[in-house]
Amino acid sequence: MTSIAIIGAGPSGLFAADGLTRKLPDARIDIIERLPTPFGLVRAGVAPDHQGTKAIQRQFERTLDKDTVRLIGNVTIGSDVTLDDLRGLYDVVIFAAGAPIDRHLGIPGEDLTGVYGSADFVGWYNGHPDQANLAPALDGSGAVIIGNGNVALDVCRLLVKTADEMATSDVVPAAASALQAMPLTDVWLAGRRGATDAAFTFSELSELGELARCTPRVDAEQLPDAIPEGLPPGDARMKEKTLKTLQGFAASAEDKPITLHMAFQANPIEILGAERVEGVRFERTRVEDGRAVGTGETFDVPCGLVVTAIGYQTPALDGLPIERGVVVNNGGKIEDGLYVVGWAKRGPSGTVPTNRADSLSVVGEVIADLGDTAPSKAGGDGLDALLADRGVRTTSLEDWRTLDAAEQARATDDHPRDKFTTVDDMLNALS
Ligand code: NAP
Numbered sequence: 001m002t003s004i005a006i007i008g009a010g011p012s013g014l015f016a017a018d019g020l021t022r023k024l025p026d027a028r029i030d031i032i033e034r035l036p037t038p039f040g041l042v043r044a045g046v047a048p049d050h051q052g053t054k055a056i057q058r059q060f061e062r063t064l065d066k067d068t069v070r071l072i073g074n075v076t077i078g079s080d081v082t083l084d085d086l087r088g089l090y091d092v093v094i095f096a097a098g099a100p101i102d103r104h105l106g107i108p109g110e111d112l113t114g115v116y117g118s119a120d121f122v123g124w125y126n127g128h129p130d131q132a133n134l135a136p137a138l139d140g141s142g143a144v145i146i147g148n149g150n151v152a153l154d155v156c157r158l159l160v161k162t163a164d165e166m167a168t169s170d171v172v173p174a175a176a177s178a179l180q181a182m183p184l185t186d187v188w189l190a191g192r193r194g195a196t197d198a199a200f201t202f203s204e205l206s207e208l209g210e211l212a213r214c215t216p217r218v219d220a221e222q223l224p225d226a227i228p229e230g231l232p233p234g235d236a237r238m239k240e241k242t243l244k245t246l247q248g249f250a251a252s253a254e255d256k257p258i259t260l261h262m263a264f265q266a267n268p269i270e271i272l273g274a275e276r277v278e279g280v281r282f283e284r285t286r287v288e289d290g291r292a293v294g295t296g297e298t299f300d301v302p303c304g305l306v307v308t309a310i311g312y313q314t315p316a317l318d319g320l321p322i323e324r325g326v327v328v329n330n331g332g333k334i335e336d337g338l339y340v341v342g343w344a345k346r347g348p349s350g351t352v353p354t355n356r357a358d359s360l361s362v363v364g365e366v367i368a369d370l371g372d373t374a375p376s377k378a379g380g381d382g383l384d385a386l387l388a389d390r391g392v393r394t395t396s397l398e399d400w401r402t403l404d405a406a407e408q409a410r411a412t413d414d415h416p417r418d419k420f421t422t423v424d425d426m427l428n429a430l431s
Helices: 011-023 041-043 059-062 083-089 117-127 150-160 175-178 202-210 234-250 354-372 378-390 398-408 423-430
Strands: 003-007 028-032 070-073 092-095 115-118 142-146 185-190 214-219 258-263 267-270 279-288 293-302 307-309 333-335 339-340
Touching: 003 011, 011 028, 011 041, 011 083, 011 354, 028 234, 028 378, 041 083, 070 378, 070 398, 083 092, 083 202, 083 378, 092 185, 092 354, 115 117, 115 354, 117 150, 117 175, 117 307, 142 150, 142 279, 142 293, 150 185, 150 202, 185 378, 202 214, 202 234, 214 234, 214 293, 267 293, 333 354, 398 423
Parallel strands: 003 028, 003 092, 028 070, 092 339, 115 307, 142 185, 142 307, 185 258, 214 258
Antiparallel strands: 267 279, 279 293, 333 339
8 A cells, every 4th residue: 555644734734635535545644743733724823713714624624534544643753753764664755844934024123022923923822832932022002013915914903803803713812811911002014015016815904994993094195096907807806805995994084992004115124122122114115017116215113012924934854955945846746755735835825725726736746656656665554663662652633632622622701712732731631
């Protein structure tokens, strides 16, 4: 039987596993995950107030339930086992570990206390064990969010939503309390290009107009009268709806306790402050051929918190060629027997379902390359022996089900779950 290891139990790995079970029903697939919990960004990236998006977990559960699939949790590639170990044990290895670290602005002041990348900040309120100790500085009345993508909008909502608005979310309770206690009056959302260049999508933007205690404000002078010409019809419709929504924000006379200032053509050039952040210096831009070009005019925004939401990268790993934060690959193939899917393959773009087609295309490559090759490797039995030999405590699908039930059982009020936020807590709950 062909043996396949998938590194990472997030959406791209699970879509790949599902495709493989359909095309190669006899293959044995081991999904090796660093945490005892599966689902990657669906659990710890998707905003906790977007429970509808998280419903895809039910489909992933069905994939994990298949007889030929195993979830092996609490195993770190690079320390518990190496990529080379896996390549020696499995006929095919698919890297699906995403792009979990933040891109950097590369400007002065980025290391000041109070400046966080969205991978860290989102991971913190979503209960990712890597960020359990983040304890962000939330005592200021002003916050700046840098970036104009959907992650930036997620962070905005989480900062300004009331406890009532978060009642059915699975935000981590301690993070929720810290966010609610913040004396916030002003949030700036800064995009380096123009309003119609923004990467956020219409439905996420509209949500900002429906918040209980926050009014989005846009300077009408920053909005064009019309969207650019020549866009494909689908894009044009979306951009028109986006522009209309922004024009509505600009015309609104609402005045709620928190103001969300949407600033376009504002490129951050320095984070200000001595030890902790006190503000951000922006340079006004003009957009030329789709690029933000500095005008030399600057302005400062005072704040005690900065969250950058400017994209993610895949960290270095022995045996994995990485350039500019993405694994070097050709249609998902890295080398014979080694493949990559998801954000590690194509960079941090697209929604959860985008990964389905992407992973299935790589599954097609895997199957074509396998051809009639006879399986020759030790597979899962070999991995089990190696991990036992190294004293690695692994977790299983059953263990995840136990954690899942425990998280749901300890949830209060209308929250769907109260997450374990450290691996130790998870392992203790399993003991
Ligand atoms: P994104 O959509 O690529 O947006 C990144 C933003 O950062 C852009 O506005 C970009 O500006 C800006 N940026 C990049 N480098 C910068 C720099 N050096 N200085 C200033 N600004 C900079 O990425 P994302 O928001 O992280 O989202 C990742 C993917 O997940 C996207 O495909 C997104 O749609 C998806 N997602 C979807 C949802 C949802 O469907 N609800 C929620 C969250 C995420 P430029 O455009 O000028 O480069």
